[in-house]
Amino acid sequence: MKVVGINGSSRADGNTFILINKVFEELKKEGIGTEMIQLFDKNISPCTGCGSCSCESCIVNTDDFKGIFDKMVEADGIILGSPVYSADVSARMKALLERAGYIVAMNPNLLRHKVGASVAAVRRGGGMAAVDAMNHFFLNKEIFVIGSTYWNMVYGKDIGEVLNDAEGMQNMKNLGQNMSYLLKKLYLND
Ligand SMILES: Cc1cc2nc3c(=O)[nH]c(=O)nc-3n(C[C@H](O)[C@H](O)[C@H](O)COP(=O)(O)O)c2cc1C
Numbered sequence: 001m002k003v004v005g006i007n008g009s010s011r012a013d014g015n016t017f018i019l020i021n022k023v024f025e026e027l028k029k030e031g032i033g034t035e036m037i038q039l040f041d042k043n044i045s046p047c048t049g050c051g052s053c054s055c056e057s058c059i060v061n062t063d064d065f066k067g068i069f070d071k072m073v074e075a076d077g078i079i080l081g082s083p084v085y086s087a088d089v090s091a092r093m094k095a096l097l098e099r100a101g102y103i104v105a106m107n108p109n110l111l112r113h114k115v116g117a118s119v120a121a122v123r124r125g126g127g128m129a130a131v132d133a134m135n136h137f138f139l140n141k142e143i144f145v146i147g148s149t150y151w152n153m154v155y156g157k158d159i160g161e162v163l164n165d166a167e168g169m170q171n172m173k174n175l176g177q178n179m180s181y182l183l184k185k186l187y188l189n190d
Contacts, residue, residue, distance in 0.1 A: 001187050002033040003077035003115075003179070006068070008093030012040045015121035015162040016081040019154055019172050023079055023117065026176025032077075032183060037068055039092040044068070047098040054106045058099055065099050072100060077115040077183055078143065080134040084153075087126030089133045097137045104141045115182050116143040117175055120153045121162055127153030144182060148175040 005020035017038065024034040042064040052059045057066060072078055080097075082089040089097075104111050118134035120127050131152050138145045152175060154168030155161075163169060 001031075001076045001183055002035065002074070003027055003079060003183070004071050004075040005034065005036045005079040005081060006072075006093070006096065007036060007038045007040075008080070008082035008090040008096070009038070009121070010040050010090065010092065011083070011159065012038055014083070014159045015154070015156045016083050016119070018160070018162055019119045019121055020079050020081045022169060022172035023119065023176040023179065026173055027077075027180050027183075030180040030184065032180055035071065035075075037071065039090075039096065042068065042092070044092060044095040044099065046095045047102055051102075053103040056103065056107045056110065058103060060099075065096070068096065069100050069103065073110050075114065076187060077117070077179060078111075078138075079117050079119065079179075080137070081119045081121075082130050082134065084120055084122040084126040084130045087129050089120075089130045093134070097134070101137060101140070108142065112142040113186070114143045115146060115179060115186065117146040117179050118152055119172065119175070122153050122155060123157040124155070127151070144186075146175060146179045146182060148172075148178060
């Protein structure tokens with residue numbers, strides 16, 4: 001079993017990275033494989049709306065989208081993580097979801113019945129909108145969405161500040177436990 005975590009931040013190894021890793025910690029305890037993909041150094045153009053994605057991929061092959069989308073398709077679980085930018089997900093995350101969303105709309109089998117979790121790092125406002133935006137992607141793609149004891153946002157501005165949000169970090173830990181619970185039920189009949 002494998003879970004891929006996608007960090008939509010423009011900062012390497014920042015707060016969103018810390019949150020995804022907190023969820024990963026719990027998955028690893030259960031023997032679930034993990035892989036982090038950080039978008040800060042990736043080039044993903046927005047969807048052109050050409051409508052040619054019936055071929056299970058995207059005909060725009062001049063950027064980093066295909067490699068990342070292939071890993072989403074291969075994984076059993078997907079964590080989408082974004083910092084809150086302008087009360088929403090980052091533009092990097094948005095571009096990925098536009099492209100992936102259109103392909104999967106035409107090829108629904110690609111992500112069906114995977115397990116998904118969304119997390120957001122936020123200084124103060126817009127966390128709910130960002131988490132909702134990522135969950136909308138999952139819900140529209142027949143991906144089972146994992147919840148926790150609170151909505152999946154953690155407060156912090158500078159790198160590392162999210163660690164001071166004890167309730168938020170505890171929520172990430174619980175999220176990881178819930179994700180591994182469902183993955184094992186689905187794939188190991190545990
Ligand atoms: C372009 C930009 C826009 C931002 N917009 C918001 C915002 O609307 N609301 C908010 O609470 N924080 C906002 N922030 C702060 C980040 O969400 C916060 O610093 C977060 O912890 C960054 O996570 P990262 O370290 O993973 O990049 C913004 C930061 C940037 C760079």
